[in-house]
Amino acid sequence: MKAAMVRGIEDLIYGEFPTPKAGKGELLLQVKACAVCGTDVKVYHYGHRLIKFPRITGHELSGEVKEIGEGVSGFSSDDRVQVAAAIPCGECYYCRLGIQAMCDNLKAIGYHYDGGFAEYILIPERVLANDCVNKIPSGLAYEEAALAEPIACCINGQEISGVGLGDSVLVIGAGPMGCIHAQLARVKGASPVIISDVDDERLKMAEFTGADRFVNPTKEKLSEVIKKENGGRLADHVIVAAGSGPAQTQALEMAAKRGSVNFFGGLPKTQPTVNLDTNLIHYGELKVVGTHGSAPRHNKIALKILTSGAINGKDYITSVFPLAEIKEALTAAESCRGLKVIVKP
Ligand SMILES: [Zn+2]
Numbered sequence: 293m294k295a296a297m298v299r300g301i302e303d304l305i306y307g308e309f310p311t312p313k314a315g316k317g318e319l320l321l322q323v324k325a326c327a328v329c330g331t332d333v334k335v336y337h338y339g340h341r342l343i344k345f346p347r348i349t350g351h352e353l354s355g356e357v358k359e360i361g362e363g364v365s366g367f368s369s370d371d372r373v374q375v376a377a378a379i380p381c382g383e384c385y386y387c388r389l390g391i392q393a394m395c396d397n398l399k400a401i402g403y404h405y406d407g408g409f410a411e412y413i414l415i416p417e418r419v420l421a422n423d424c425v426n427k428i429p430s431g432l433a434y435e436e437a438a439l440a441e442p443i444a445c446c447i448n449g450q451e452i453s454g455v456g457l458g459d460s461v462l463v464i465g466a467g468p469m470g471c472i473h474a475q476l477a478r479v480k481g482a483s484p485v486i487i488s489d490v491d492d493e494r495l496k497m498a499e500f501t502g503a504d505r506f507v508n509p510t511k512e513k514l515s516e517v518i519k520k521e522n523g524g525r526l527a528d529h530v531i532v533a534a535g536s537g538p539a540q541t542q543a544l545e546m547a548a549k550r551g552s553v554n555f556f557g558g559l560p561k562t563q564p565t566v567n568l569d570t571n572l573i574h575y576g577e578l579k580v581v582g583t584h585g586s587a588p589r590h591n592k593i594a595l596k597i598l599t600s601g602a603i604n605g606k607d608y609i610t611s612v613f614p615l616a617e618i619k620e621a622l623t624a625a626e627s628c629r630g631l632k633v634i635v636k637p
């Protein structure tokens with residue numbers, strides 16, 4: 293099969309590799325679409341603590357069942373499926389609590405297992421055993437279904453923040469994750485929903501989300517805009533959908549009393565320390581949380597939301613590349629000029 297393999301830092305080759313075979317308890321999928329995630333770009337440049345090279349990366353994927361291993365039930369050949377990226381163990385303390393994203397023995401597609409930047413992907417037994425393979429509802433294209441994984445992460449984040457009916461939400465960062473958060477907040481009945489970004493072009497691109505207000509904080513005073521839109525109060529929930537220390541500092545200043553701040557985007561590992569005014573947390577009784585990944589059930593909810601049209605996957609797909617042009621696809625994702633980049637083997 294053709295595949296793109298990362299052999300080491302900034303050493304990515306596209307070529308011919310042996311096609312895996314589905315053994316006992318496994319599935320073989322023909323990959324139909326794999327979206328490029330910010331972490332795919334990071335892994336290419338800097339590696340990742342969980343990845344031993346060589347590795348085929350790509351974890352936001354959908355495909356068609358081609359081989360069914362012995363003992364696998366519930367799937368037939370040609371089934372259209374989406375795969376959750378984070379694979380819990382199903383046995384540890386957190387898994388038993390139902391918080392699979394925090395599994396002590398978490399494994400991930402494209403990290404511990406070969407991923408979706410290939411013509412075929414082997415789905416290991418553990419992925420099936422933990423309900424991480426979902427059938428794609430008819431009417432939803434493979435490219436759209438590949439977006440279920442990033443949407444699942446946002447669903448997890450908003451559950452943690454506690455976004456609910458009538459809440460005011462500020463999303464910092466107008467990239468694909470920020471846009472998903474804005475639309476998801478709307479699905480949850482939040483109002484007003486405000487997106488802020490320092491890049492006017494990105495703000496313009498986010499207009500399709502239907503957020504109530506788009507703010508460039510270098511041009512307008514963000515806190516004033518929020519108060520104006522929200523009856524004189526700051527935001528009940530602030531979601532930092534950007535890997536930025538200054539955005540985290542600013543987020544605390546934008547939260548209403550008893551509000552929440554979610555550090556949704558991680559910071560670069562070389563610069564994880566930020567100066568925060570913790571008195572804002574103290575006096576405002578703020579809830580400061582983080583989000584990392586998603587549980588299998590969040591992927592199922594994401595597929596439902598995509599199917600309902602409340603989030604239209606097509607709005608997010610700004611470019612599609614053939615697998616042979618994987619490097620161009622990574623560059624396009626890195627440029628931050630579009631939203632999601634899809635690779636089609
Ligand atoms: Zn991702």
Ligand SMILES: [Zn+2]
Pocket residue numbers: 380381382383384385386387388394395396397398
């Ligand atoms: Zn576990």
